[in-house]
Amino acid sequence: MKPIVFITVVALILMSIVNISIGGMLRPQNQLDMPNVVYRKGWALVIGINKYPNLPGNQLDWAVADAEAVANLLIQKFGFEKENVTLLKDAQATKANIMEKLNNFSDTNMVDREDCVLVYFSGHGQTVPLPRGAGEMGFLIPYDAKIGDLSKPPNIVDYRKYCIAMNELNDAAKTIPAKHIIFIVDACYSGLVLGSHRGGINTALPDYLSRVAKTEVQQMITAGGKGEKSEERPDLGHGVFTYKLLKGLEDELADENGDHVITGTELYSYLANAVLQMTNGKQNPRFGVADEGNFLFIPQKVEPAKGKLAIQVTPADAVITITPAGSSNERPFNVLSGEIEVPIGNYNITAEKDGYETVSKENVKVNKAVSTQVKLTLKQKAPVSAIIDGQFLPKDAQVFINGVRVSMPYSTTPGTYKIRIERNGYNPVEIDTTLSAGQRFSPNPQWTAVTKPPALGKLQVNVTPRDAMLSVTSIDSGSTYDIGTTGEIDLPPGSYVLTAKREEYNGEAKNITITPNQRTLITLTLRPKNPEKALATIEIPNLPADAKVSVDGLPVTQPYLVSPGSHIIRIDRTGFKPYEKRENLSPGQSFIVQPVWIPIGAGRGLPPMSAMAVSMVIPGLGQHLQGHRNRGFIYEGLILGTGIFAIITTSHHHSTLNEYTDVRDELYLEMQKEMKMTAKIKNLFNEQDKLYDKAVSAKNLALISQIAFGTLWAFNAIDAGFLIKPNQDNSGFSVNIQPTTDGAIFVAKASF
Known part of the structure; x- marks a missing residue:
């Protein structure tokens, strides 16, 4: 079996073991994992209709108050921005206006997928039977509806013309890009258009809220079912349904599991019981849902009340430390002028500056919406030190005092000092000075630019035989430079004569040109005076540093030059068996050795x-x-x-x-x-x-x-x-190590 196949199978097994340990017969837990930001923005359309001009016998008293309370709650409690909450009251709530505002939510330039949309309606509703036993259709009745008396049998033609069918709300919702949409309807006889309530995502899962926050949903809560009247009560100042809706959200009574997040499902569960009890069973809220997410009502944190604190300090660059009275946590404020806002309460204020005596004021009281004035004046201490500043120094200058780098300004005791100032591209400046107590010294050096040497070019020479002596002579200046065994040298730009010499070989000279910042590569091959006696070269690329080479029993060093004929090449290395090879070398031949290293003790197994x-x-x-x-x-x-x-x-x-x-x-x-x-x-x-x-x-x-x-x-x-x-x-196993042909790396092979 290949290891990769076996490891894959093992990984699957271990994943199964982990799953059974966390997914077995565990009871539901309330460990919730809320994302930091659930919604980008919240949008709301809130509608309340008391007066119906075409229904003189069917006026309402508290629908507008219901809508106003819901709109204010969304803004103040749940963080909806005021400009994103549209409130339509009485004459504003015509069919055309309602549908226009609702369809505005379909604009992807306004509403994003990461938004939520809430539509609230308080007014009249009606359930109209359809012909041929095709069922029933629910309607919301806008301000300008012309449908006759609600107590008389409804005419489906008038309702379709002047009212808003519940399935029209559903169709409009399908075009809204927001991931979470909820309709809350406090109306008589309105009925439902979505599917009945079902389980959705399991609330027992530890990351339940994270899941529903990412999953799309459309929910609808209505005040009652078919044939049930939505009650209004003067003692409440609201309809019963909306009164309980406000209590459930504002007082968080609908938060069943105490996680400070109210889901649409939790809200319905609370309303179903609370409204049923308050109406003595006459009104049964209904719940419909599409998809498996959940609308989330997330109360916003209330910022603490703040007041203004104006601190005037002399000198103006003193550091102000403001500490809440009775607290050890300090928060420093650098105040030059003006005011700062802080939470109301008592504060201890301290002003500090080097060379000045510290001044404090304790228990300064900051009240809401009032500016508290504080004046602090620091007295200067008698000077005991001297100061070296950098007002005449450029930003890139580095200052060393007695050999130690310091930052400007620098405070020190009186005495004699050696000041060295360095700057890139300029010669360093040294100043000797004696400072007295209270003195302020500002060095003002005269800079002289550093003369840059001319750019160099690089010459690389590959010569055969490798031990030939190389030199290069400048045609312009006549200077001669010897080239070492590496074959490389840096030269000023210009024209040169390259010379190569070796005993028993004919010398060779070549004119070359060196260009700044460029490499010049020259290859020279010297011809032997007697071809039959030309030396052979033994090359061992990437030879380890601890290896020792011998030819015919005698130690040799690079380059390995030998006379033509048969030779025994041996390489010894600690921890490995000696490598030995006999080779017959011809005149001028370059022979490359690639040793195979066999570890001493291979074949003994593992500890x-x-x-x-x-x-x-x-x-x-x-x-x-x-x-x-x-x-x-x-x-x-x-x-x-x-x-x-x-x-x-x-x-x-x-x-x-x-x-x-x-x-x-x-x-x-x-x-x-x-x-x-x-x-x-x-x-x-x-x-x-x-x-x-x-x-x-x-x-x-x-x-x-x-x-x-x-x-x-x-x-x-x-x-x-x-x-x-x-x-x-x-x-x-044995390890076979040999250099690659390009001499760059070692390749290790293992065989079992």
Whole structure:
């Protein structure tokens, strides 16, 4: 088995083990993970209609008050910006105006996907039966509706012409890009258009709020169902539904789990009980939802009241420290003039400056909306030091006093000092001065620019034979420069004569030109005076520093030049077997040696702890390295088999757990709708018990398979380290190290 395949299988097994440990039969938890910012912006359309000019017998008293209270609550409590909340009252709430404002939310230049939209309506509504038994259609009745008396049988033609059908709201919502949309309707007989309430994302999940915050949703809460009148009460100054809506949001009574976030589902759950109780069962709010997210009402933090504090300090550059009275946490403010805002309360104020006596005022009281004036005057101390400042120095100058770099201005004791000032591109300036107490010294050096040397060019010469003597002579100045064994030299620009010499070889000269900031490459080959006696060259690229080379038993150094003929080349290196090779070299030949390094002691296997560590990472590999290949294959097969079995049993456990969770959620929802035991609830109880037993059995089998998998893995590591000994005939590995042809790196190959 290849290690990468085995590691992939092992990773899947470990992921399954982690999942079972956190996704098993755990009870719901209230650990919530809210993102820092849920909505980019909040938008609201709030409608309240008391007066219906075409319905003289059907006027309302508190719908406008309802709408005004909801709009103010959204702005003050939940952070909706005032300009993003549209309030339509009475004559403003015509059908055309309502639909225009609603359709404005479809403008992607205004509303973003990361926004939320809330639509609130308080007024009349009606449910109209459709012809041929096709069901019913709910309508919201705008200010300018002409539909006759609400107590008479409704005419579907008039309602479709003058009113807003509930499905029109749904169609408009489909074009709004915001991820969370909620309609809250306090109207008589309005009915629902969305699907009935369903489970959505499991609230027991630790990251429930993070999930619903990212998931789209459209929700609708209405004040009651078909045939139910939405009550208004003078003693409340509101409709019952909106009164409880305001209480649930403003006092956070709808926050069922106490996480300081009210979801649309929590709001409906609160309203369903509160409105039902206050109306003695006459009014039953309804809830509809599309998609699995949840509208989030997030109360905004209230900033503490602030007052103004004006501090006038002399001298103006003194450092002001303002500390809340009774607090040890200091927050310094550098005040030059004007005022600062601070939370109301008592403060201790201190002014400090080098060379001045510290001044303080304690328990300065700052009141709301009032500017508190504080004046502080610092008295100068008698001078005890001298100051060196940099008012005449450029910003890039560096100042050293007695050899130590300092920052300007610099305060020191009286005495004699050596001042050195450095600046890039200029010669340093040194000043000796004697300072007295209270003196302020401002160095003003005269700068002289540094003369830059001419740019150089680089000459590189490759010569054969390699030990030839190289020199270069300037044609312009006549200066001669010797070139070392590296073959490289930096030269001023100009024309030169390059000369190469060696005993028993004909010398050679060549005219060259050196260009600034460029490399000039020259290749020279000297011809032997007697070709039969030309030396051969032995080259060993990338030779390790600890290697020693000998030819015919005599140590040699680079370049390895030998006479033509048969030679024994030997390279010794600590920790490796000697490399030895016999080679017949011809005159002028350049022979490249690529030694193969065999570690001393290769083939002895691994130490026990090393073999154990290897098999702990990759099962069976330690056995392979110890020379027990068949044993390694057995462990690989067993661990792979138990691992696959663990994946299968763990997957089966998760499947049974999901079945159990689905039935449990369905039972919970059914019990929320019914207040008594029904046949369906009884069947769901029985099915839940069976699925629970099935999930427990699957979990036990998964745990057994995982324990078997882990035990085999651990035993395989112990076996590799301590239960087997290296097979001397078939253990370990040899390392073959040889330089690459380009001489850049070493390549290591391992063979088992």
